[in-house]
Structure formats: structure tokens, C-alpha cells
Amino acid sequence: xxxxxxxxxxxxxxxxxxxxxxxxxxxxxxxxxxxxxxxxxxxxxxxxxxxxxxxxxxxxxxxxxxxxxxxxxxxxxxxxxxxxxxxxxxxxxxxxxxxxxxxxxxxxxxxxxxxxxxxxxxxxxxxxxxxxxxxxxxxxxxxxxxxxxxxxxxxxxxxxxxxxxxxxxxxxxxxxxxxxxxxxxxxxxxxxxxxxxxxxxxxxxxxxxxxxxxxxxxxxxxxxxxxxxxxxxxxxxxxxxxxxxxxxxxxxxxxxxxxxxxxxxxxxxxxxxxxxxxxxxxxxxxxxxxxxxxxxxxxxxxxxxxxxxxxxxxxxxxxxxxxxxxxxxxxxxxxxxxxxxxxxxxxxxxxxxxxxxx
Ligand SMILES: C[S@@+](CC[C@H](N)C(=O)[O-])C[C@H]1O[C@@H](n2cnc3c(N)ncnc32)[C@H](O)[C@@H]1O
Numbered sequence: 001x002x003x004x005x006x007x008x009x010x011x012x013x014x015x016x017x018x019x020x021x022x023x024x025x026x027x028x029x030x031x032x033x034x035x036x037x038x039x040x041x042x043x044x045x046x047x048x049x050x051x052x053x054x055x056x057x058x059x060x061x062x063x064x065x066x067x068x069x070x071x072x073x074x075x076x077x078x079x080x081x082x083x084x085x086x087x088x089x090x091x092x093x094x095x096x097x098x099x100x101x102x103x104x105x106x107x108x109x110x111x112x113x114x115x116x117x118x119x120x121x122x123x124x125x126x127x128x129x130x131x132x133x134x135x136x137x138x139x140x141x142x143x144x145x146x147x148x149x150x151x152x153x154x155x156x157x158x159x160x161x162x163x164x165x166x167x168x169x170x171x172x173x174x175x176x177x178x179x180x181x182x183x184x185x186x187x188x189x190x191x192x193x194x195x196x197x198x199x200x201x202x203x204x205x206x207x208x209x210x211x212x213x214x215x216x217x218x219x220x221x222x223x224x225x226x227x228x229x230x231x232x233x234x235x236x237x238x239x240x241x242x243x244x245x246x247x248x249x250x251x252x253x254x255x256x257x258x259x260x261x262x263x264x265x266x267x268x269x270x271x272x273x274x275x276x277x278x279x280x281x282x283x284x285x286x287x288x289x290x291x292x293x294x295x296x297x298x299x300x301x302x303x304x305x306x307x308x309x310x311x312x313x314x315x316x317x318x319x320x321x322x323x324x325x326x327x328x329x330x331x332x333x334x335x336x337x338x339x340x341x342x343x344x345x346x347x348x349x350x351x352x353x354x355x356x357x358x
Contacts, residue, residue: 019057041071093159099166117144157185174217197273199312201238235269292321
């Protein structure tokens with residue numbers, strides 16, 4: 001099949017009566033075909049069997065198959081439920097959520113929240129549509145305010161601050177955590193999650209060590225520095241299989257796309273992959289650097305038991321200032337990071353001395 005022939009099937013439902021892909025119904029999107037999991041999923045999308053086109057078996061096989069099966073992705077509820085369950089005992093009053101996208105966190109009765117986004121509604125709708133293959137009208141996007149409106153909306157700090165699956169989009173996670181924690185009032189609560197690297201396309205990437213992320217912060221590396229932009233390549237190594245328009249690319253086109261991505265303005269990637277250990281170390285370090293310490297109230301991750309188990313997120317609930325009432329654990333999940341931070345400071349001061357005579 002030529003690229004032109006695949007392109008001519010764009011958006012069409014196809015099947016074949018012979019060949020290895022026969023008997024299944026597929027949706028052709030951006031040069032690849034996505035299997036529709038079941039008749040129930042087919043019906044739920046409002047498709048009609050009379051619209052399914054039978055094509056030649058060899059022609060169907062020649063269209064690259066997407067790893068994404070329509071109807072197989074976990075629904076947003078699978079992520080929402082543990083976030084809501086873990087944080088509900090600590091949420092009350094009026095708070096804010098950063099980077100809610102299409103999925104603002106479910107709140108317990110009485111708690112209210114304002115939403116703040118980096119992007120406008122049209123852009124959030126476009127990204128959601130590209131990810132799901134289903135057009136999302138901008139009118140369906142929750143009402144957001146701009147991030148720079150937060151100080152004026154919460155001059156005395158919010159009762160709670162929520163940010164789910166946003167930290168991996170921030171080039172300087174420690175700086176971002178310091179900023180988010182500063183938005184909560186003293187005694188307020190911060191609810192955060194990051195995707196566990198093993199349970200998202202970041203699987204296989206190197207998880208950075210604390211010292212790398214500390215250097216990002218101390219050297220004020222934002223998304224435009226060389227060091228950050230180099231992370232685009234490792235991010236794409238995992239994610240390109242989920243970007244359907246990348247799948248048909250040959251090696252030269254793929255290399256060109258990678259280089260263009262690393263250089264693009266307003267680059268947004270998963271700058272770093274996260275493990276529970278790294279997340280814990282970052283939170284401890286933030287607590288050491290922040291004007292008000294953080295106390296751990298709750299934690300859940302994919303390796304947890306019972307209610308502390310998630311399907312992919314690492315979730316934490318923290319109190320800003322003071323200690324966690326009734327929490328028998330005074331500290332964090334892993335060893336105290338203070339000695340590592342001090343050792344890193346010693347390395348930096350040694351390096352600075354080498355430059356002192358310049
Ligand atoms: C992966 S989505 C997560 C959406 C939602 N919170 C969820 O968990 O389903 C990341 C969201 O964060 C927003 N975002 C990305 N970088 C951000 C930043 N630096 N500050 C605030 N929001 C950001 C994006 O626009 C997007 O809506």
C-alpha cells in the first residue's frame with residue numbers, strides 16, 4: 001500500500017475478509033489502523049456497521065497497526081478514584097488545581113476549587129482530541145483561569161493546592177514544587193501525583209538522580225536550556241510509539257522529527273521520568289529548601305497495598321507547615337536526603353573554588 005492509499009482511508013472504518021487482520025474492524029487515523037476492541041465499544045462511539053468498508057486483506061495488513069486499541073485504554077475514573085480517596089480526608093475549604101486538563105480532581109462534599117491552566121480551552125481540547133482520536137469541542141473543557149491569576153485569586157494562600165500529572169511537564173521540578181507549596185496557606189494541603197515511569201511510555205528511560213534535578217533547580221534550567229532540551233530525545237524514545245503520526249516514518253524522517261522536536265518553541269515533554277524513590281527525595285528536598293516544611297499525610301503508588309495501591313500514579317498528600325496530626329511516622333518513606341544534599345553542596349563548593357581565581 002502506498003502512503004497515498006493509506007491517506008485516502010483517513011478516518012474510515014475498514015475490515016477484510018481474508019488475511020491475518022481479517023474479521024476485526026479498524027479505524028484508520030494518521031496512516032495507522034486502530035483496532036476497535038468490541039462491538040460494544042463500536043456501538044458506544046455511534047458508528048454503524050453499514051459504514052465499515054471491506055478492503056483487500058493484503059492492503060489492510062500493509063497499514064501499520066497502532067499499539068492503541070480503541071476501548072482498551074483505562075478510563076479516567078481509574079486514576080481519579082485513588083486520588084479522590086487518598087486526599088478526601090484532608091480537603092476542605094476553597095482551593096486551586098493546576099493543570100487539570102479535562103480531568104479536574106473529584107472533591108469531597110463542601111470543598112470547592114478554582115482551575116488554573118497553562119493552556120487555553122481550545123488548546124486543551126486539541127490535545128485531548130489528538131490523544132483520544134475523538135473530537136472534543138472547546139465548550140466541553142472545564143473553565144480555566146491563567147496561572148498568573150493565582151496570586152490575585154488567593155492572596156492569603158489556598159486551603160489546598162492540587163496538581164496531578166503536571167510535575168513531569170516542568171523542567172525544574174524542585175522550583176515548581178516550591179512555587180506550588182507557596183500557593184497554600186500555612187496548614188494548607190498539597191495533593192500531587194506523577195506517573196510512575198514503569199506504567200507509562202517513560203518505561204525504559206533512565207530515572208534521574210536527585211543531584212541532577214537539584215542542579216536543574218540551582219542552575220535555574222528552564223525548558224529552553226540545552227540540558228533540558230536534550231531530554232526531548234529520551235522522552236520521544238518511549239513516547240513515539242504512542243504518537244500515531246510518527247509510526248509510519250522511516251529512519252531519516254524520524255531523525256528529522258526528533259531534531260525538530262528538540263528545537264521547537266514552547267517544547268512540552270516529560271522532562272524527567274519518575275520513580276517513587278525520586279519523587280520522595282524531591283519532596284524531602286523541597287521541604288528542606290522551603291520556608292515552611294512539608295509533612296507527609298498520605299501516599300499511594302502501584303506497589304502499594306489495598307487503598308494505597310494505584311494503577312500507575314504515585315500520589316502524595318502533604319501539609320504545608322506544621323506536622324501531620326495523628327501520623328505516627330515523623331519522616332519520609334526513604335532515608336533522610338539531607339546528607340546527600342550536603343554532599344552535593346560540598347561538590348559544588350569544590351567546583352566553585354576551581355573557578356574562584358578566574
Ligand atoms: C498530562 S496532563 C494532566 C491533566 C490532568 N491533571 C490529569 O491528571 O488527567 C498535564 C496538564 O498540565 C498542563 N501543564 C503542562 N505544563 C504545565 C505547567 N508548567 N504549569 C501548569 N500546567 C501545566 C497541561 O496543559 C495539561 O493540561
